[in-house]
Amino acid sequence: MKLLSLLIPAFTAAVALAQPPVNELKTFLNLTDAQVASIQDANRSAMQATRDLADKLRTNRQNLRSLSSQANPDSAAVGRLVLEGQTYAKQIAEGRAKARQTVLTLLSAEQKAKLKTLEEAMQLQGEIRAAQRLNLIAGAPEGPEGPGGPGMRGRMGGRMGGGHFGHHRGQ
Numbered sequence: 334m335k336l337l338s339l340l341i342p343a344f345t346a347a348v349a350l351a352q353p354p355v356n357e358l359k360t361f362l363n364l365t366d367a368q369v370a371s372i373q374d375a376n377r378s379a380m381q382a383t384r385d386l387a388d389k390l391r392t393n394r395q396n397l398r399s400l401s402s403q404a405n406p407d408s409a410a411v412g413r414l415v416l417e418g419q420t421y422a423k424q425i426a427e428g429r430a431k432a433r434q435t436v437l438t439l440l441s442a443e444q445k446a447k448l449k450t451l452e453e454a455m456q457l458q459g460e461i462r463a464a465q466r467l468n469l470i471a472g473a474p475e476g477p478e479g480p481g482g483p484g485m486r487g488r489m490g491g492r493m494g495g496g497h498f499g500h501h502r503g504q
Contacts, residue, residue, distance in 0.1 A: 361451075362444045372436045379432030383425050390421040 355369055364372075397414040400406050440448065464470045 371439050375435045383428040386425050393418045
C-alpha cells in the first residue's frame with residue numbers, strides 16, 4: 334500500500350509532463366476542451382502515421398554516415414542513400430503539413446485570426462532575443478544564449494522557434 338501511495342503521485346506527474354502545457358494557448362485562442370482533445374488526437378495520429386518513415390530516415394542517415402566514413406565510399410551508393418533520405422524527409426514534411434491542415438479545420442475563423450498573431454510573433458524571435466541581449470526590452474537573457482543556455486526549450490515543450498507538425502519558420 335505504501336508503494337502504491339508513492340507510485341500514484343509519480344505516475345500523475347509523469348502523465349502531466351507528457352502532456353504539453355496548453356492552458357495559455359487554450360485561453361489565448363479560446364479553445365474548448367473538445368478542441369484541445371481533437372487537436373491532440375489528430376497530432377498523435379499523424380505522429381504514428383509518420384513513425385515508420387522517421388525510423389526509415391534514421392536508419393538511412395546512419396547508413397549514410399557509416400558509408401561516408403569509409404576510406405573509399407561507393408559514390409553511387411551514397412547518392413542513392415541521399416536521394417532515399419530526401420524522399421523520406423519530404424514524405425514526413427508532407428505528413429506534418431497534412432496534420433496541420435487537419436487541426437486547422439478544428440478552429441473557428443476567430444481562432445485562426447488569433448493564431449496568425451502567434452505565427453507573426455514567431456517570425457520575430459530572433460529580433461526579440463537580440464533586443465533582450467541589448468537590454469532594449471525587458472527579460473534580457475542570461476549568458477550568451479539566454480536562460481538555460483543553448484537548446485533552451487519553450488513553454489510548449491518544443492525547441493524554441495520550432496517543433497513538430499509544421500511549426501517551423503516558413504511553413
